[in-house]
Amino acid sequence: MTQRATKRPEGFVKPAHWTNDPAPAPKAAKDEPDPRGLSPTRYGDWEQNGIAVDF
Structure with a gap:
């Protein structure tokens, strides 16, 4: 079994944008009313020009 590295290699410099936070x-998601009718994310299909389209 190969051992897992537990230390960084010598000379490694941590990038400035790395953080331990x-x-x-x-x-929370906003429940915004759909101006065109029923919400496609709630009912599972989209309506375009009177035709229901499901992806």
């Missing part, structure tokens, strides 16, 4: 919590 935890990832931010996701923001």
Whole structure:
């Protein structure tokens, strides 16, 4: 079994943008009214020119 590296190689310099801070919590989704009718993300299909389109 190959051992896993647990230390960085000599001469490694951590990039300035790296951080140990935890990832931010996701923001709550906004429930915005759909100006064209029913929400496609809720009902699963889109309507274009009177034809239901499902992807």
